[in-house]
Amino acid sequence: MKNISLSLLVFSLTFTSLSAEDLSQSSLEDLMGMESEAKAEVGSRSGSRDFLNSIVPIDVITQGQIKKSGQKKLTQILSYYIPGFNSPTPSIKDGSDHVPASTLRGLNPDQVLVLINGKRLHRSALLHVNDTIGRGTSGVNLNTIAVASIDHIEILRDGAAAQYGSDAIAGVINIILKNGDYANAVSSKIGANLDGGGESVQADIFYSIPLEYDGYVNITADVQTQNKTDRAGIDARDQYTAGVAGTTKTTPLGQPEATNTLLVLNSKAYYENDITVYMAALVNYQDSKNNAYFRTPKDANSSLYPNGFLPIIQTKMLDYSLTGGITQTLNDGSSWDLSQTLGSNDFHYYVNNSMNYSMGTSSPTSFDAGGLSNLQSVTNLDYKMQIAALKVAVGVEYKYENYKIVAGERASYAQDSNKTAGSQGFPGFQPENEVDTSRNNYSVYLDLNYNFTEKLLFDGAVRFEDYSDFGSTTNYKLAFSYQLHPTLMLRASGSTGFKAPTLSQSHFTASATTVDSTGAVTSTKTLSPSDPIAISLGAKPLKPELSEHFTTGLVYKARENLSMSSDYFYTKIKDRIMLSTDIAQGTGKVRYLTNAVNTQTQGVDVRVDYVYALESGANLSFNGAFSYAKTEVLSFNDTASGLATSVEEKNRIENAQPKDNLKLLFDYDFQPINVALNVNRYGAFKDVYNNRTYDFKAQWSSDLDISYAVSKKLTCAIGGTNIFNSYPSKWPDVGSGTTGSIVPYSSYSPIGYSGAYYYIRAIYEF
């Protein structure tokens, strides 16, 4: 079937590419209504290019697409358009409920570099330590950026550490903020889930203040609130009496209750002598609550909560990023750019409706459980010049990072009797966990771009980095594109890359002490790799993850309105950092982060973009995208960590994320009406319980947005995500009181388990 399809495809494209449209025959109105090819800057310092002519695979989510999606969170927009972008929404996973991990190509969250206007964005302070995607990693929290402030999003699907430094292994997401040409606008969106909960209200304003010579100051404010959803099953654990299983629901399972306030300022001012001063500031405050597992009356055994209690973990997160810079174009056409970026993420835990068992009835019920913070400062100087057909960019960069753990209040971790210590739901960080650590690194880089002929383009890059904690690394990239035919381009690239161990990976520690009904005390500790106990077990200082990449593909532009690309990629990563299994140590268990595993990931990305102008004047467009990525463990380095024999950890690398993802986007635009339909298919995945692997089926999901332009200024829309109320397949009966009972769905489910969400929205321009 596929062979026949391919043959027909080649025939069709050959036939259809014979006639090219002549734009000079179009009217002025037609030309003004026509969308140009999206341009992207990511992947090369030689200036923006039409993304189809890019030497490496790039996706661009345009402003039009952002609007038409109806989505107001960046992770939702990326999930909507980018195949292979995975952002599950786990529940009852402590901090991971509030800052879900997002991945590309089935790799880790910290193997994606995120840029704002081309400048590195800092990571979240949160280290995922529960059994979620991205366990043992700290990624960027993408939902700290107000969507109304975004012009377009560029996604580089290739390794790019030789250009941007650490993290650019699975790809690079470059978010470009709006310039001053956009109209001021207010918008709002209200919605709820079909099966209850999830009521959400969102409102934003974008306001642009023009400055001289097309300069601008743009201000965006966005406020979002969402209620919790609950898709839990029955709590089958013994409730009041041993041996008598529960028959009711006790523990909600679903998206957290959250309030999010986002502010974005983006500014550019033009001065004499071709000097441009720019600034971007992002501020996000998130207050989010989700529950832990219900503490049964039997376990609580306290007059404080005779009927048991449901601990609520509340996280308050303050995140900001400030970038300022100055650039000048010199008379010879060369330019320099000096910038400073300061980013910080402060993540604080509180536990409510809880108690410290060891404090008995004198226990408080609310606790400050301490927090984490991560700070990053990047100073960059970049110089670009052109010598004939050779474009050269050189630069130096200095980066400073700081990571802190702050202990919670005493009651959140204290053990005042021979009962379990600390606040139930989330025991606080202890003074022994406190850390205030820093590192710095400098880098020097060179980018070359050379047009050998009109048809042959070459890119080369080399970047040297020296980190104060683990030493230096040099990375390279070579890429070329060749125009085989006016409609057909071949491209290929090879590169090396790395991901520095994050400070959270090197220094995160946590402790908890539990006492069972027999009085046996068990301590569980997450140790830093430099802890003497961890060293005695075989831990070593963390090294960078090292990667090798190869990508090759074809871009076929059959006509002005039809393009296709198909790229094969291969990524080999050495020394991937993972959190060990729980290792018995004395009367307790310990775990630590280690450069545990070597993997390879390979697959294909295929996309088709097509626009069809109907005679009625309407436009019908179709974007089809398919991604397949398969990760395999090549070998484990560390036998002491228990990872080599862990079914669960191997599964998390190889099978916990869908290998394939298909997106079919249809858009019908006949002003004043626009209809956008997105049909998604996420491939099957696997999850593990008690060392046994379970299969979870592939899932289809459809999103729809229908908008109507009431006037030139006012547009109203109705729509929904997952409109057919699709749910992931459930856990079978695994004999657990929680997994398969309270938690019917796997936390790996790529579209969550809250079901259909419907909304109305409106935007008014002024």
Added chain:
Amino acid sequence: MAHMELSMNIFFTLIILILPYMLSASSSESEIKVAILGKFAHFVKHKTPTKNDNFVITVFKDKNFVTLLQKKYAKKKINKKNVEVNAITEISNIQRPDILYIGDIPQEEQAKVITTAYKHSLFSVSSQSGFAQRGGILQLYFLSQKIRFKINLTAAKKSNLKISASLLSIATLVKGNQQ
């Protein structure tokens, strides 16, 4: 694996189904700029018309744009005249084209070019930020991938250019320098 094959089959079949219906749509920014440049001739008139035999478009310091213009306007006519595309790198070499397109150049040089264009009553066009506010007549830009333009009407009037009301109605009018 069976799911993947099914997905691929659906994917390719859909592509084949839609292929026969292709008509119009997205081009590069440069191609759209080249096409729209020719349209302005219908809406912008010189009070003292040029005496060129051909419709002359002169491009100052933008080689790629020249190549594209020459390619797209070969054998085409604007205002019933053949199209002649010239490239110059010294503003002193300017004659009196019907349209002067100016590439991205340093501000100091841009100011000189705008002054010269003003003296010769030229219809100057550029895509450079701030061009219209600095005294250029028409500035092209892209918003949400759609081409738009800004017009400095005062500069146009002082350059003895008459711009039709229909063009002005879809342009963003800017105030700024008019030399």
